[in-house]
Amino acid sequence: MSERQLSAPAVMGRLIRRDVAIALRRRVELANPLLFFLMVCTLFPLGVGPEPAQLAVLAPGVLWVVALLACLLASDGLFRADFDDGSLEQMLVSPASMYLLALAKSAAHWLVTGLPLALLAPLLALLLQLPTHAVGALVMSLALGTAVLSLIGAIGAALTVGLRRGGLLLSLIVLPLYVPVLIFGASAVQAAAEGFDYSGQLAILGALLAIALPLTPLAVAASLRISTDN
Amino acid sequence: MYCERDDAPLFAPLSFTVEAGALVQLEGANGIGKTSLLRCVGGLSSRFHGELLWCGEPLARRRTEFAAASLFLGHAAGLKAALSPRENLLWWASLRGLDVAAEADAALAKVGLAGYEYSPCYQLSAGQQRRAALARLFVAAAWLWILDEPFTAIDRQGVVELEAWLAAHADAGGAVLLTTHQPLSMARPLRKVTLQADVRDV
Numbered sequence: 001m002s003e004r005q006l007s008a009p010a011v012m013g014r015l016i017r018r019d020v021a022i023a024l025r026r027r028v029e030l031a032n033p034l035l036f037f038l039m040v041c042t043l044f045p046l047g048v049g050p051e052p053a054q055l056a057v058l059a060p061g062v063l064w065v066v067a068l069l070a071c072l073l074a075s076d077g078l079f080r081a082d083f084d085d086g087s088l089e090q091m092l093v094s095p096a097s098m099y100l101l102a103l104a105k106s107a108a109h110w111l112v113t114g115l116p117l118a119l120l121a122p123l124l125a126l127l128l129q130l131p132t133h134a135v136g137a138l139v140m141s142l143a144l145g146t147a148v149l150s151l152i153g154a155i156g157a158a159l160t161v162g163l164r165r166g167g168l169l170l171s172l173i174v175l176p177l178y179v180p181v182l183i184f185g186a187s188a189v190q191a192a193a194e195g196f197d198y199s200g201q202l203a204i205l206g207a208l209l210a211i212a213l214p215l216t217p218l219a220v221a222a223s224l225r226i227s228t229d230n
Numbered sequence: 231m232y233c234e235r236d237d238a239p240l241f242a243p244l245s246f247t248v249e250a251g252a253l254v255q256l257e258g259a260n261g262i263g264k265t266s267l268l269r270c271v272g273g274l275s276s277r278f279h280g281e282l283l284w285c286g287e288p289l290a291r292r293r294t295e296f297a298a299a300s301l302f303l304g305h306a307a308g309l310k311a312a313l314s315p316r317e318n319l320l321w322w323a324s325l326r327g328l329d330v331a332a333e334a335d336a337a338l339a340k341v342g343l344a345g346y347e348y349s350p351c352y353q354l355s356a357g358q359q360r361r362a363a364l365a366r367l368f369v370a371a372a373w374l375w376i377l378d379e380p381f382t383a384i385d386r387q388g389v390v391e392l393e394a395w396l397a398a399h400a401d402a403g404g405a406v407l408l409t410t411h412q413p414l415s416m417a418r419p420l421r422k423v424t425l426q427a428d429v430r431d432v
Contacts, residue, residue, distance in 0.1 A: 004328070004329040005327055005328065005329070006324055006327045006328065006329050007327075008327075010324070010329075011324050011325065011327060014320075014321055014324040015321070015324070018310070018313070018317070018321045021312075021313065021317070022310055022312045022313065025312040025313075025350075026312055081310075084306070085306055085307070085308060085309060085310065085311070086304055086305070086306025086307055086308035086309075087308045087309075087310065088308075089274060089302070089304050089306065089308060090302070090308040090322060090325065091325060092273070092274055093272050093273060093274060093297055093300075093302040094297055094325035094326055095294050095297035095298040095325075095326055095327065096325045096326070096327065101325075228274055229274065229275050229276055229277065230275060230277070
């Protein structure tokens, strides 16, 4: 046979490409967290009143909380489809390292949820009267922060994938872990809105990402083995 | 290869060996634990007592080596409905570290999916999807095929072909461990391992 051997990064790349291709073909799932983000942010001015000054105060927190909930909503499905159709089984019995596959799944998940959320955020920032000079901080903090959220969400998704109704349990597992990301993410935007330096908060988000990146796939790989062991 | 197992709650203790050239069919009533046994052998389940040996060593210690040498096909085929059979096959092979872009079309043609390589799997019938999964047999050089009900949804012609592929694999020095309720007419002797209900009090 004239098979060509693939390196480990290439194997991960193929998995990421596959997941992104599936998401692009099933646009509903791709659009769900974005629509949620859009809808809730649209409802806010209706609920708290349209005064620009008041909205501007709330905007950093609102944008971050809603983005976080959109991520939580999306993370439930991270391994669900693969579990249901047997792809997960094939990943587990394959000689490929489950650690790298878990990392690739999280990366693909971020590409189809976190990144679009971060890119959509400037539009909603406008809607919520966030000062324009804070938009850069919003996009950067969301891009970094949602990557951490995807990695953490993968642990919850892996632990609950075997359960039919794992949604609430998933929230209970991952929400406490989401809190630091929310605090530093929202605070970065807040600082930027008030005209302060926000590089410290971004650095902490970067540090959280640097911790989550190598560690969460360990937990995800182990959780997936436990969830499918029956 | 030597494989020994003792799983009390499902079926009576049993011990069997799968060696090169062997075609082993697991038999038993529904719910007796055939799939559970295959999942244990495949490394998906650890809920068993007893020993699984691979080349004389405990399987758990040689997991990666075993994974590269075996091919597991469960009830759920592991096909993505949104992707075509060709994309599914390429991705599956990439899990084994193989780039099979050159062989994929031939493998799909062999299982009777010529002309469907690029159709999304949700447009295919159950039998065609099963065939798309079986195409994996021809892109990865796995020594041991672990097949759970491979004949499900396959038409009569397909059953004959699959029987021939299994026999050919065994002729070439490979081994097959499968479950099926289909009466098989193999060119090679088929060894049957019958799983019986455990009558002991547990």
